[in-house]
Amino acid sequence: MNYKNFQYPLETEYLSLAEQLKNEMLINHLKNNTTEINTTDLNDLIVMAKSSFIPNLFDMAIRLEKVDAAVCSFKLGMYGLCADCEEEIEYSDLEQDPAQPRCQSCREHSRYHHV
Numbered sequence: 580m581n582y583k584n585f586q587y588p589l590e591t592e593y594l595s596l597a598e599q600l601k602n603e604m605l606i607n608h609l610k611n612n613t614t615e616i617n618t619t620d621l622n623d624l625i626v627m628a629k630s631s632f633i634p635n636l637f638d639m640a641i642r643l644e645k646v647d648a649a650v651c652s653f654k655l656g657m658y659g660l661c662a663d664c665e666e667e668i669e670y671s672d673l674e675q676d677p678a679q680p681r682c683q684s685c686r687e688h689s690r691y692h693h694v
């Protein structure tokens with residue numbers, strides 16, 4: 580399976596999301612200035628954004644986390660494999676969302692269990 584064409588869009592989305600998140604955190608005064616934000620680890624910013632409960636910021640952080648995981652899985656050579664069962668994720672699902680971390684059956688499964 581060739582996943583190469585998903586890598587660039589994911590990396591691009593990752594970088595632009597990281598910028599958006601930083602801007603949004605400045606606007607919401609979670610950090611005082613750009614220097615402070617750029618010296619903070621991005622993972623810490625994500626945690627902070629999630630615990631802020633500002634809806635916009637929360638969604639951005641969740642998405643960034645998901646995209647980050649997908650970008651990392653490329654580096655590990657694990658891209659396209661389900662995070663739960665390690666089976667291949669349906670190609671059409673990756674076309675819809677290249678950051679999709681789970682196969683269809685695991686998504687069904689977790690949906691069923693979370694209802």
Ligand SMILES: [Zn+2]
Nearest residue numbers: 661664682685
């Ligand atoms: Zn699965």
